[in-house]
């Protein structure tokens with residue numbers, strides 16, 4: 272059972288939003304190339320699969336709300352980081368922010384139909400690190416949700432570290448005590 276970061280909605284047929292989301296991406300989540308993203312880390316403690324689900328879910332919510340092309344946007348968001356290597360070990364291929372969106376698009380094209388909107392959303396999701404502007408409003412949603420989710424993922428790991436680090440927690444208590452007394 273999947274859930275997006277900081278969301279209580281189960282991505283399943285048990286609820287309306289979950290069912291709508293799954294209807295758009297269920298075939299992709301069952302694909303081996305997508306499943307393999309679970310073997311790679313993305314931001315601190317988040318797997319690349321979880322990051323992809325996070326970006327897809329929040330892109331879905333925004334595009335559904337705004338009546339944009341939600342199916343293409345959600346599917347592109349799920350596939351935007353479809354590459355299978357650790358970027359630190361693959362530097363000879365070139366600059367990671369420029370290389371991995373192209374790799375993700377190549378891989379995505381092997382598993383499902385990719386429309387021009389989807390291709391644009393995948394290949395430009397690293398804007399502004401890559402210079403070409405996203406062409407479609409849905410591509411903008413993907414690149415913004417990528418950054419939003421990356422921020423949430425890093426924040427979550429900081430919160431977890433605080434929760435599991437006694438000394439850090441006591442240091443915060445002490446600072447708060449000294450501050451308010």
Ligand SMILES: [Fe+2]
Pocket residue numbers: 351352371372396397
């Ligand atoms: Fe990326």
Ligand SMILES: [Fe+2]
Pocket residue numbers: 322326351352417
């Ligand atoms: Fe990403």
